[in-house]
Amino acid sequence: MFLMPTPNNEEGTEQRPLLLPSDLCSLNVFETICEFIYPESVGIFPKITAKDIASWEPVLAAASALQMDGTIRYILQKLVEDSSQLLRSDAARFMRLIADHDTLPLSQLATNLVGPLCVFAFRRQPISPKEFSILGEKMSALAYHTRENVRDCFLVDQVKLIGSIQTDAACGQKESCRKAIFQQILGNMVNKSNDTSHTNNDQSDIFRITFEQGICSICCPQRSKLAHALMFNMVEGVVKKTYLEMVSTWEGRDLKLESESGLSGEQNRPPTFA
Known part of the structure; x- marks a missing residue:
């Protein structure tokens, strides 16, 4: 599921679930991450808008820690596509997220x-x-x-x-x-x-x-x-x-x-x- 090393082949099973660091993210952020991993419908992911950029910052941080490169690219792409709706007060956060998480x-x-x-x-x-x-x-x-x-x-x-x-x-x-x-x-x-x-x-x-x-x-x-x-x-x-x-x-x-x-x-x- 995640690109994270495990001590043995049994960890990550139903009997021995993978334990993630407690400080990785909040429950709400992890639930959002799971919506990308297990979407209710194929190709249907959470709505991403530039006006909500503050709420996507911790999601990107968690996705980065979990090495979810595809999810990171998708979130950044949607934020860029909606950047005309970006609040001027969020310009600093937008620049930092692009610089930190875009691999280009x-x-x-x-x-x-x-x-x-x-x-x-x-x-x-x-x-x-x-x-x-x-x-x-x-x-x-x-x-x-x-x-x-x-x-x-x-x-x-x-x-x-x-x-x-x-x-x-x-x-x-x-x-x-x-x-x-x-x-x-x-x-x-x-x-x-x-x-x-x-x-x-x-x-x-x-x-x-x-x-x-x-x-x-x-x-x-x-x-x-x-x-x-x-x-x-x-x-x-x-x-x-x-x-x-x-x-x-x-x-x-x-x-x-x-x-x-x-x-x-x-x-x-x-x-x-x-």
């Missing part, structure tokens, strides 16, 4: 990890101590370094980024609207003690434009949408590039953006999360 090298996991990585790269609030502990050493370094590179880009390439903001075609003050939107993005990168519009649990990103000052009446209703268009450039030019640079260092080889990493032009779009 990180260079081939970019498609699954860039999305949640963007949560940390673009989020207004900093990475919390709890998230650092969940992410682990490598994923923490990746998230932190990507976040810093995004912010450096806004400071170094201001003229280029301001010019890339697409205002409404009917806008009569394009330069003014672009600068006003850009200044709010920069302001969102700074956490001010007297700012009551955001809380410690706030998951909004730096492209959320709340104020109307300096923006014309035509661009104003779509100001956040215009700002979010910068994400396309950021995902491709900063987030993916940083990911591949760091993974190249860890794996000791050069990686290209659209080959070994699995990153194609079709994925050059902002990630969506619930």
Whole structure:
């Protein structure tokens, strides 16, 4: 049943059942494991959703201890397929589970990890101590370094980024609207003690434009949408590039953006999360 060594041929029989470590998992987790081993109907397994990712973490840990590779692959596949419904607050847990339990090298996991990585790269609030502990050493370094590179880009390439903001075609003050939107993005990168519009649990990103000052009446209703268009450039030019640079260092080889990493032009779009 399990790929675990036994002292003799009799253990694992009805008379001498296999005794599993008491700290392996809870009863509920073991019952879930058994649903994969003995499904009520062939091919019918428990429903797996990204919003319930916290409940699947101990299941993956137990499946890993029991060397149930097929079950691990199935759970990860379903979590990835449903990742568009992943809560932003669970981005750290998602990254850690993929990094810990997927057998592929990180260079081939970019498609699954860039999305949640963007949560940390673009989020207004900093990475919390709890998230650092969940992410682990490598994923923490990746998230932190990507976040810093995004912010450096806004400071170094201001003229280029301001010019890339697409205002409404009917806008009569394009330069003014672009600068006003850009200044709010920069302001969102700074956490001010007297700012009551955001809380410690706030998951909004730096492209959320709340104020109307300096923006014309035509661009104003779509100001956040215009700002979010910068994400396309950021995902491709900063987030993916940083990911591949760091993974190249860890794996000791050069990686290209659209080959070994699995990153194609079709994925050059902002990630969506619930």
